[in-house]
Amino acid sequence: MAFFKEELMNVKGFAFDVDGVLSRIIQPLTAEGDPVRTANIRDGFAMVHAIRTGYPLAIITGGNTTEVRKRYQKLGVTHLYMGSLDKITFFEDFLKKTGLKESEIMYMGDDLPDYLVMKRVGVPVCPNDAVTEIKSVSKYISDRNGGEGCVRDVIEQVLRAQGKWIDPEKLHWSSF
Known part of the structure; x- marks a missing residue:
């Protein structure tokens, strides 16, 4: 685990899947049959x-x-790629637009469409309930399931390691 903590120092950007990472994988359906994301x-x-x-x-x-x-x-995400299982194309566009290297990205995915991107990034991570193939390529498996704080877990770890996490004594809500 010490090696993973050292790799956090190289992270300069993040990328996340939605379903199974930012949203739970078990979701109610709308009348149209679409999942209601959390x-x-x-x-x-x-x-x-x-x-x-x-x-x-x-x-x-x-x-x-x-x-x-x-x-x-609303959260301020400007690199929003939706509507394709070909995540490599989107990932390459993100790199091009930000000027970051693959080795500087932490990517969190949970299922097979994330696999190829995770093989390319410097720090691939996943939620606790990710599929076996994704766990096998992850350098860190959060103790939290998708949609239940796994993204907070990895962002906080990176920012703490780099001395950029929030000091609650100095927190000014006007900045949020």
């Missing part, structure tokens, strides 16, 4: 802090709903 408020808080601290952050998801788009736009 959102973890603590994940969102950590994402806002990371963005405001200067970390580029991408959402790369096969889903394509107005609700998900609005949620992450």
